[in-house]
Amino acid sequence: MERPAVGELTPPNRTLMGPGPSDVHPRVRRAMATPLVGHLDPAFVDLMDEVQELLRYVFRTDNEWTVPISGTGSAAMEAAIANLTEPGDTVVVPGNGYFGGRMASMVERSGGETVTVDAPWGEPLDIDDVRAAFDAHDPDLLAFVHGETSTGVLQPDVPALTELAHDNDALTIVDAVTTFGGVELKVDEWEIDAAYSAAQKCLSAPPGASPLTLGERAMAKIEQRESSVNSWYLDLTELTDYWGEERAYHHTAPITNVYALREALRLAAEEGIEARWERHERVANGLRAGIEAMGLELASTSWLPSLNTVRLPADIEDATVTDELLDGYDIEVAGGLGDLSGEILRIGCMGHSARRSNVLSVLGALGDVLGESDGIDADAGLAAARKELSN
Amino acid sequence: MERPAVGELTPPNRTLMGPGPSDVHPRVRRAMATPLVGHLDPAFVDLMDEVQELLRYVFRTDNEWTVPISGTGSAAMEAAIANLTEPGDTVVVPGNGYFGGRMASMVERSGGETVTVDAPWGEPLDIDDVRAAFDAHDPDLLAFVHGETSTGVLQPDVPALTELAHDNDALTIVDAVTTFGGVELKVDEWEIDAAYSAAQKCLSAPPGASPLTLGERAMAKIEQRESSVNSWYLDLTELTDYWGEERAYHHTAPITNVYALREALRLAAEEGIEARWERHERVANGLRAGIEAMGLELASTSWLPSLNTVRLPADIEDATVTDELLDGYDIEVAGGLGDLSGEILRIGCMGHSARRSNVLSVLGALGDVLGESDGIDADAGLAAARKELSN
Numbered sequence: 011m012e013r014p015a016v017g018e019l020t021p022p023n024r025t026l027m028g029p030g031p032s033d034v035h036p037r038v039r040r041a042m043a044t045p046l047v048g049h050l051d052p053a054f055v056d057l058m059d060e061v062q063e064l065l066r067y068v069f070r071t072d073n074e075w076t077v078p079i080s081g082t083g084s085a086a087m088e089a090a091i092a093n094l095t096e097p098g099d100t101v102v103v104p105g106n107g108y109f110g111g112r113m114a115s116m117v118e119r120s121g122g123e124t125v126t127v128d129a130p131w132g133e134p135l136d137i138d139d140v141r142a143a144f145d146a147h148d149p150d151l152l153a154f155v156h157g158e159t160s161t162g163v164l165q166p167d168v169p170a171l172t173e174l175a176h177d178n179d180a181l182t183i184v185d186a187v188t189t190f191g192g193v194e195l196k197v198d199e200w201e202i203d204a205a206y207s208a209a210q211k212c213l214s215a216p217p218g219a220s221p222l223t224l225g226e227r228a229m230a231k232i233e234q235r236e237s238s239v240n241s242w243y244l245d246l247t248e249l250t251d252y253w254g255e256e257r258a259y260h261h262t263a264p265i266t267n268v269y270a271l272r273e274a275l276r277l278a279a280e281e282g283i284e285a286r287w288e289r290h291e292r293v294a295n296g297l298r299a300g301i302e303a304m305g306l307e308l309a310s311t312s313w314l315p316s317l318n319t320v321r322l323p324a325d326i327e328d329a330t331v332t333d334e335l336l337d338g339y340d341i342e343v344a345g346g347l348g349d350l351s352g353e354i355l356r357i358g359c360m361g362h363s364a365r366r367s368n369v370l371s372v373l374g375a376l377g378d379v380l381g382e383s384d385g386i387d388a389d390a391g392l393a394a395a396r397k398e399l400s401n
Numbered sequence: 402m403e404r405p406a407v408g409e410l411t412p413p414n415r416t417l418m419g420p421g422p423s424d425v426h427p428r429v430r431r432a433m434a435t436p437l438v439g440h441l442d443p444a445f446v447d448l449m450d451e452v453q454e455l456l457r458y459v460f461r462t463d464n465e466w467t468v469p470i471s472g473t474g475s476a477a478m479e480a481a482i483a484n485l486t487e488p489g490d491t492v493v494v495p496g497n498g499y500f501g502g503r504m505a506s507m508v509e510r511s512g513g514e515t516v517t518v519d520a521p522w523g524e525p526l527d528i529d530d531v532r533a534a535f536d537a538h539d540p541d542l543l544a545f546v547h548g549e550t551s552t553g554v555l556q557p558d559v560p561a562l563t564e565l566a567h568d569n570d571a572l573t574i575v576d577a578v579t580t581f582g583g584v585e586l587k588v589d590e591w592e593i594d595a596a597y598s599a600a601q602k603c604l605s606a607p608p609g610a611s612p613l614t615l616g617e618r619a620m621a622k623i624e625q626r627e628s629s630v631n632s633w634y635l636d637l638t639e640l641t642d643y644w645g646e647e648r649a650y651h652h653t654a655p656i657t658n659v660y661a662l663r664e665a666l667r668l669a670a671e672e673g674i675e676a677r678w679e680r681h682e683r684v685a686n687g688l689r690a691g692i693e694a695m696g697l698e699l700a701s702t703s704w705l706p707s708l709n710t711v712r713l714p715a716d717i718e719d720a721t722v723t724d725e726l727l728d729g730y731d732i733e734v735a736g737g738l739g740d741l742s743g744e745i746l747r748i749g750c751m752g753h754s755a756r757r758s759n760v761l762s763v764l765g766a767l768g769d770v771l772g773e774s775d776g777i778d779a780d781a782g783l784a785a786a787r788k789e790l791s792n
Contacts, residue, residue, distance in 0.1 A: 011457075011461060012458075013670045013673065014451070014454045014455050014458050014670055016451045016454065016667055019432050019435060019660055021435065021437075021438045021444050021445070021448070021660075022438060022442075022444050024436075024437075024438050024439070024442065026438075031437050031653070031656060033436070033437075034436065039433075039434045039435075039436065042430075042433040042657060043434035044410060044412065044430070045414060046417065046422050046425055047412045047413060047415050047733075048417060048419055051412075051413075051727070051733065053413050057412070060405070063407065064405050066402075067402060067404060067405050070402060080472055080473050080476070081471055081476065081634060081655075082471055082652055083652070083653060084633070084634050084652040084653070085471070085634050085652075088632060088633055092632070116633045119629050119630070119632065119633055208653065210437075210653060210656075216437060216655065216658075217440075217654070217657075218471075218609045218610075218655035218657065219609075238509070238510050239510070240631040241479060241631060242507045242510055243472060243475050243476050243632070243635070244632070244634070261473055261474070261475040262421065262422070262474060262475070262608045263608070264472075264473055264607065264608050264609035264655075265422060265607060265608060266433060266608075266609065266657075266658075266661075267609050267657075269410060270657075272407070273410060276407055279404045280404075282404065336442070342438075342439045342442065344441075347650075
């Protein structure tokens with residue numbers, strides 16, 4: 011067997027303005043290059059404490075069980091769902107985006123039954139529809155997506171949904187993948203029982219260690235489970251021995267990803283979480299103003315600053331635009347998924363990528379690519395963005 | 402809620418000579434600091450091809466399904482076991498080390514039944530005992546550990562075990578966590594159906610993306626499953642769409658860990674896999690000679706060069722030694738696990754850590770710590786190691 015002839019690592023230098031990953035801050039990249047200590051080294055144990063404290067700050071929670079899960083965002087999603095779903099449980103999941111389907115698949119693998127609350131892709135769930143599902147099915151869990159990466163929809167009024175669930179003795183699982191660290195999210199004040207996220211969205215760390223927080227009611231349900239959690243790797247009843255006071259070995263943590271998460275969370279704490287939410291909204295507002303002044307419109311009725319979905323003129327395929335932006339400008343944005351496949355662009359405005367300079371280059375490049383289309387005024391778009399961003 | 406006051410990342414500079422992680426090569430750490438591209442970027446897709454090709458080279462296989470799993474080694478273990486175990490399957494697992502118990506727990510979560518073949522901790526499985534288990538239980542799968550990290554035991558004559566399994570229409574799952582990239586392992590020649598490893602052992606990459614390879618018989622079994630795999634995150638029937646020709650989105654890959662894996666695998670290919678096996682054996686042989694000349698003995702009857710278990714004098718606790726080595730010398734080695742808890746040291750000799758200079762410092766430091774004990778001759782240990790290593 012020949013030795014493969016694989017050359018030096020020379021990836022292109024992209025500007026990441028898609029649905030994630032976002033651009034990683036140089037300080038976080040430097041943290042990734044730090045020599046490792048062992049995952050049971052007393053120095054790493056101290057560092058775990060710091061990461062937990064920083065995660066609590068960004069989640070706005072005092073939850074003891076606030077930890078990074080050793081995988082990308084979907085691992086944290088499955089940790090939340092698989093641990094909280096017992097065989098026979100009924101779980102409400104959302105039908106208004108790509109990730110509700112993933113939640114449903116995870117629930118079913120844990121022996122639960124799902125009830126889907128629908129809304130058109132591009133719109134949030136209507137609380138009356140959620141209430142009707144509770145009346146009809148008496149569910150044990152309500153799972154929903156705070157910021158849908160596939161549609162650019164922010165689910166408004168989270169406290170009304172958690173109150174509805176609690177009034178019916180159900181727990182809540184909130185997908186905060188695209189809001190954590192970038193859009194207002196208050197786990198304790200909003201009485202969320204379990205929330206998870208990813209590292210590579212508004213936190214701008216490399217994917218591989220993913221935030222999860224669980225309140226007392228959620229942990230009590232997990233501790234009282236009668237059946238084993240279906241995954242050993244994601245079993246929180248075992249993992250808590252590692253992240254809890256015992257620090258007992260469960261599995262090797264992704265040490266370097268924890269270093270990176272720590273540095274990215276430090277950057278968030280230095281900026282201040284409210285200031286960070288405000289920056290995301292301000293910069294994304296410039297992007298939105300530019301898009302609308304250019305003659306395009308958003309595809310979401312409930313704006314999510316960290317992920318902007320843009321409806322394309324009917325004669326233009328999303329892949330044409332994303333390919334031209336990537337090849338000609340080294341800018342990554344994404345096309346649509348699922349019901350919105352082919353119809354939209356998804357432009358992220360997340361973490362270290364949420365900067366004025368990036369908004370101006372995306373709008374400029376988009377103007378170049380779409381400039382010849384009917385009804386597109388690229389110059390007006392850039393002018394409107396510059397005006398909005400200079401405020 | 403106050404902003405946490407967390408300072409700069411300043412971990413101690415350890416020499417990692419425990420059971421993993423091992424010291425990461427500077428080139429791999431530099432790869433980790435590389436700016437990210439998206440996980441669906443054409444440049445990343447090319448890079449995935451290269452990583453797969455390099456993994457095949459180190460596994461000594463042509464298996465198409467040779468991929469990194471998005472988690473640490475236990476995630477790759479669970480991916481292998483959960484995908485290959487169907488409800489009602491009978492799986493033989495080993496009882497001669499810590500990781501057989503983990504395998505059993507994963508089998509049971511997948512609805513399988515386990516049959517444990519025992520041997521004392523510190524000894525390999527006896528093929529006659531495995532044959533007896535086949536005769537009595539007609540299992541569907543034989544899982545065993547090639548190099549046991551908890552005992553320092555190398556399971557010899559893997560082809561005899563795979564032949565026994567195949568003669569009985571069973572498939573084989575081999576834990577190569579502590580052998581892949583450091584100790585002779587030949588997936589195709591030995592007719593192994595599934596093997597997995599970790600990044601932070603003999604490959605010396607940071608943990609977070611873990612090698613897995615599956616042969617045609619294993620993939621056929623997975624493709625013909627009648628029930629869903631219990632974990633969505635680790636479901637290979639879905640993952641194969643991402644790592645296969647379609648490159649369809651499943652979950653976000655841990656991009657930076659894949660960069661690191663690629664660079665660590667390149668280093669292995671540059672060295673040449675046979676030369677790398679030979680280096681591990683040569684350097685570990687120096688360590689072994691030193692330990693024995695010092696008056697200590699190995700706790701394993703089947704030497705595993707990458708993980709050396711050393712029996713301690715009865716009056717010395719392992720934690721005393723490991724603490725002194727860490728605090729006084731910045732050297733990480735580990736104590737015992739399970740049946741060997743408190744009784745042994747586990748000294749790794751893996752990847753970039755498997756260097757003569759490291760062996761000399763470990764032996765020197767160990768001589769300092771144990772030098773006052775009865776029967777310990779620290780100088781003789783160092784002299785023997787120097788002699789052995791200068792060959």
